[in-house]
Amino acid sequence: MRALFPDQMEPPKNILRLGLPNGSLQEPTLELLKRAGFHVVVSSRSYRPTVDDKQLELRLLRAQEIGRYVDHGFLDCGITGKDWIAENKADIEVLAEFNYSRATSNATRWVLVVPEDSPIQSVKDLEGKRIATEAVGLTQTYLEKNGVKAEVEFSWGATEVKVPELVDAIVDITETGSSLRANKLRIVDTLMESYPQFVSSKAAFQDEWKRQKMETLVLLLKGALEARDKVGLKMNVPSSALKEVVASLPAERSPTISQLANADWVAVETVIAESVVREIIPRLKSLGAEGIVEYPLNKVIP
Ligand SMILES: Nc1ncnc2c1ncn2[C@@H]1O[C@H](COP(=O)(O)OP(=O)(O)OP(=O)(O)O)[C@@H](O)[C@H]1O
Ligand SMILES: O=P(O)(O)OC[C@H]1O[C@H](OP(=O)(O)OP(=O)(O)O)[C@H](O)[C@@H]1O
Ligand SMILES: [Mg+2]
Numbered sequence: 001m002r003a004l005f006p007d008q009m010e011p012p013k014n015i016l017r018l019g020l021p022n023g024s025l026q027e028p029t030l031e032l033l034k035r036a037g038f039h040v041v042v043s044s045r046s047y048r049p050t051v052d053d054k055q056l057e058l059r060l061l062r063a064q065e066i067g068r069y070v071d072h073g074f075l076d077c078g079i080t081g082k083d084w085i086a087e088n089k090a091d092i093e094v095l096a097e098f099n100y101s102r103a104t105s106n107a108t109r110w111v112l113v114v115p116e117d118s119p120i121q122s123v124k125d126l127e128g129k130r131i132a133t134e135a136v137g138l139t140q141t142y143l144e145k146n147g148v149k150a151e152v153e154f155s156w157g158a159t160e161v162k163v164p165e166l167v168d169a170i171v172d173i174t175e176t177g178s179s180l181r182a183n184k185l186r187i188v189d190t191l192m193e194s195y196p197q198f199v200s201s202k203a204a205f206q207d208e209w210k211r212q213k214m215e216t217l218v219l220l221l222k223g224a225l226e227a228r229d230k231v232g233l234k235m236n237v238p239s240s241a242l243k244e245v246v247a248s249l250p251a252e253r254s255p256t257i258s259q260l261a262n263a264d265w266v267a268v269e270t271v272i273a274e275s276v277v278r279e280i281i282p283r284l285k286s287l288g289a290e291g292i293v294e295y296p297l298n299k300v301i302p
Pocket of ligand 1: 022023024025063064080081082083084101102103108134157173174175176194
């Protein structure tokens, strides 16, 4: 028999529409999703990437616009910089912050910058001057807070090239500092630090299914980020050296210790920062550890 209301007979179509930033944050964001277990394919010139999760629908958008589209409901949620969320004054929920930038795990900083030989030493010296920036709102708020009247003009990018010929100072992003060095610029002040955030619309946050789906996504993304600079380390240790071995491991979390068939030996397993491994392994070896194995991690969920 045909259903009277076929639409209502179908199970609810549970889809979460997620916006991802193109530009500076695209590559590290897709890399993080991959580590979290989602394989995203972006075909050239397409802004609708595919993903191996039928409950997700992806859109690639400018980082500057994601907050606004989440606010208006075109997207249920998105990942974009805290800076642009603030600049857009988007009325949305922030579910998580992730500590990565374009190239490093340092925060992106919006800085007030002048040529190395400029007489400007502090924000007060900007009175009556001209400043170019992509973040006009952020810059105006900063000047007002400091009681300084200056002209702020919008820049479409390549802002570094505008000082000193077109403007006296700029407010721009710095991460590694290489653009500032290349253009012989000096930082006068930091206006804001920014990391990517996972944001949701108010409506999606109220929807039980969407909220759970988003929370699972955040858990996996955080786990992947947490695992990024860490490795697993396991080894066999003579019982007599156990105390010293444990003391020489970083105290982040307590190691797992299991008894081996031979009562004189124990197995020790732990998770540590990859950066300290090269100092720790020789020390463990000299304390009598054997069969030391270092392995990569996909996720670390606390
Ligand atoms: N090294 C970086 N340079 C620029 N933006 C960065 C960097 N690292 C992280 N970001 C973040 O990327 C987001 C987008 O930056 P931006 O507004 O400069 O656009 P873009 O993606 O770089 O595109 P465009 O080519 O137009 O500059 C911001 O939220 C910013 O904080
Ligand atoms: O400290 P760094 O690691 O050098 O990163 C900062 C640079 O990256 C961004 O430029 P982008 O490539 O986005 O070009 P744009 O100037 O056109 O925005 C930003 O505007 C700086 O120029
Ligand atoms: Mg840029």
